[in-house]
Amino acid sequence: MRKADQTRDKLVEAARAAFWARGYSNVPLRDIARAAGVDVALISRYFGGKQGLFEAALNGAFDWPDLFDGTEDPFGTILAKFSNPAKEGFERQVVRMILMNATDPDVGPLVRAEMERKLLAPLRARLGGEGAAANVALFVAALLGASLARQGLQLHGLADQPSAVYAAQLRHLVDAALSFDVAAGTQAGAGR
Amino acid sequence: MRKADQTRDKLVEAARAAFWARGYSNVPLRDIARAAGVDVALISRYFGGKQGLFEAALNGAFDWPDLFDGTEDPFGTILAKFSNPAKEGFERQVVRMILMNATDPDVGPLVRAEMERKLLAPLRARLGGEGAAANVALFVAALLGASLARQGLQLHGLADQPSAVYAAQLRHLVDAALSFDVAAGTQAGAGR
DNA sequence: GTCCTTTGTCAACGTTTGTTGACTTTCAGG
DNA sequence: CCTGAAAGTCAACAAACGTTGACAAAGGAC
Incomplete structure (x- = not known):
């Protein structure tokens, strides 16, 4: 179960790079899989589909490092x-x-x-x-x-x-x- | 040749409505053809393809009615x-x-x-x-x-x-x- | 070593998409 | 009426897409 998390992370990272740059509908899953060095089938397996992968990529994208916890403006x-x-x-x-x-x-x-x-x-x-x-x-x-x-x-x-x-x-x-x-x-x- | 221009116009109008609302890559040509009441094949025939149709829709989209010719600001x-x-x-x-x-x-x-x-x-x-x-x-x-x-x-x-x-x-x-x-x-x- | 879970691979499916070519219909000019 | 260009219809194509299921490899538990 440790190894699978690494692949998941690689996929999410590649998905971010692609989705953020070209937009959701302009990115084929095969591109993301190739960039991550992983088989396409694993996306549907791990994230349930393209939309699931996007949600995983979106999750945490707004978790700013100490923006709202400090006293700064x-x-x-x-x-x-x-x-x-x-x-x-x-x-x-x-x-x-x-x-x-x-x-x-x-x-x-x-x-x-x-x-x-x-x-x-x-x-x-x-x-x-x-x-x-x-x-x-x-x-x-x-x-x-x-x-x-x-x-x-x-x-x-x-x-x-x-x-x-x-x-x-x-x-x-x-x-x-x-x-x-x-x-x-x-x-x-x-x-x- | 008169009739063809009417169909061209109907296609361009439907293309604008669709492209402006959902974005170029999210609009299938068949949707535009259906909205215009026209066969899909005519798009490639008249405009050379999807990109040509978009160019035709884009053309004239910036021709503001008397914005730069008058003396107004x-x-x-x-x-x-x-x-x-x-x-x-x-x-x-x-x-x-x-x-x-x-x-x-x-x-x-x-x-x-x-x-x-x-x-x-x-x-x-x-x-x-x-x-x-x-x-x-x-x-x-x-x-x-x-x-x-x-x-x-x-x-x-x-x-x-x-x-x-x-x-x-x-x-x-x-x-x-x-x-x-x-x-x-x-x-x-x-x-x- | 044997088993079983985990992980990855591969080929294929069913759709959808843009595009093409052959055919039919329409209709004005002679 | 006859002819031929113009306009439209239809079926089909090849490619790309997301997704699935069967199968193989890996790796620890016993």
Whole structure:
């Protein structure tokens, strides 16, 4: 039973790399099996099928290393993780996973549910107050939008910026998201 | 030759409805043919294949009705179209199209190229100035992020808001996107 | 060594998918 | 009416997909 766990882990790891990069419906199981150096049949055997493998890959994808247990501000921590390094951090992978799989008809609902449980709810609890939900949702929207535009769509003016400038852009957007006041209703300053 | 154009149009229309809603790789050609009331074989005959049909559906998807020809501010116009009605506007469909297909390995590059040509470049030309690219990219990022969070992910705190509140949220985020100053580099106000 | 559980291998199945080619129907021009 | 191009129908293909079941190898218990 020890050996089987190793194969399970190799499959989950390969599944993450593939699903996060190309999206659920664009990844054949044979690709994952080949990358893991394992026979395809073992996927259905161990995880019950493709969807089961995705659930296993999704499980733990939101277990951030000490983000909500410390006394630090999770918003600032997340922002810092996204701004600073070019190296693929833990949070970066989660965002790529969301962008690639949250709109899929098959596994989208799973992703959204896990997201709500492991990310949005804790962030709301940290912020507290009446309009916490609005600010948290805007925070996530800004983060996803910026990541999609820079990494996913490679937009000119965002993807070609040095990380210092991108950090300033992201902070500017996130500040707006967190400073939104629900009670104020409609505020001054139209478009442009 | 007149009749064939009608069938072509019916196919393109059905293709848009399906591709925009479920994404390129999740739509079988037979679904589109059935929705259009047409035989599947005609797709390969008329458009050369699935990718050709998508290109035909993509073509014209960015031809906004009088957005860049008038003297009005396109940023404000787009923002207004997204804030006000519950009815599915033209711009809304484009955003849904982007969110569902821009990350696809097959047609993603096509979508991004068309997006750059028909949306980002005109917006940059309108804004002008040195850092126009940065602001335009942030504008689009904010718009896509908010739409993804509200319509796509149904985030609590954004999807359950009345349209008046959502309009204020969107305007708040977009204002930040357009007010970003590239030259200022790093500015004051960290996370939270 | 023998047994039995665990683990991995292999071939095949039934579907679905995009695409193709041969055939039939439609219909305007002579 | 006759003809031929245009438009549509139908069956079938090959490939790819997820999944299954029968079988072989491995490895510890006794």
